[in-house]
Amino acid sequence: SQIVESGGGLVQPGGSLKLSCGTSGFTLDFYDVAWFRQAPGKEREGVACISHANNINYLDSVKGRFTISRDSAKNTVYLQMDNLRFEDTATYSCAVEFGPWPTSYCSLVPTEQDEWGKGTLVTVSP
Numbered sequence: 676s677q678i679v680e681s682g683g684g685l686v687q688p689g690g691s692l693k694l695s696c697g698t699s700g701f702t703l704d705f706y707d708v709a710w711f712r713q714a715p716g717k718e719r720e721g722v723a724c725i726s727h728a729n730n731i732n733y734l735d736s737v738k739g740r741f742t743i744s745r746d747s748a749k750n751t752v753y754l755q756m757d758n759l760r761f762e763d764t765a766t767y768s769c770a771v772e773f774g775p776w777p778t779s780y781c782s783l784v785p786t787e788q789d790e791w792g793k794g795t796l797v798t799v800s801p
Contacts, residue, residue: 677699677700677701678696678697678698678769678770678790678791678792679698679793680694680695680696680768680793680794680795681695681697682695682795683766683767683795683796683797683798684796684797684798685798685800686759687759687800687801688760688761688800688801689758689759690759691755691756691757691758691759692756692759693754693755693756694753694754694756694767694769694797695752696753696754697749697750697751697752698750698771699750701771702750703750703751703752703771704727704747704750706727706772706774707724707725707726707727707772707774707781707782708725708743708745708752708769708770708771708772709721709722709723709724709725709769709770709783709788710723710724710743710767710768710769711767711769711770711783712763712765712766712768713765713794714762714765714766719768719785720734720783721782721783721784722734722737722741722754722783723737723741723743723754723783724743724781725743725745725752726776726779726781727774727779727781728780729745730779730780731743731781732780732783734783737756737763740756740757740758740759741755741756742754742755742757743755752769754767756797759797759799760799761799761800762799763797763799764797764798765796765797766794766795766797767794767795767796767797768791768792768794768795769791769792770785770788770790770792771788771789771790772787772788772789773789
């Protein structure tokens with residue numbers, strides 16, 4: 676994969692982490708980019724996405740705590756995670772949907788993504 680995530684680690688409940696998603700193979704601004712997570716024994720779920728038109732969508736359980744954003748100059752998409760909870764523990768992966776897109780809104784459906792990074796582990800624990 677050309678996508679690389681970073682920024683995971685161990686954090687206490689209530690703490691913050693900022694994940695980064697970057698690539699040298701293409702320009703992220705042109706595409707829909709999403710963050711997914713998968714905890715042991717659970718299905719992968721979409722956490723946040725930002726569309727090629729910069730529309731944003733969040734999983735209900737992270738609204739008000741997580742923020743997705745782009746830095747065009749760095750060709751990077753970030754996921755700022757605040758007020759982390761035990762249940763946020765998972766491997767977080769970045770994915771890109773190259774299109775064409777039926778709407779200007781991004782998708783949190785894993786099967787609609789075209790390329791994935793390998794993920795970065797986030798552990799929320801005292």
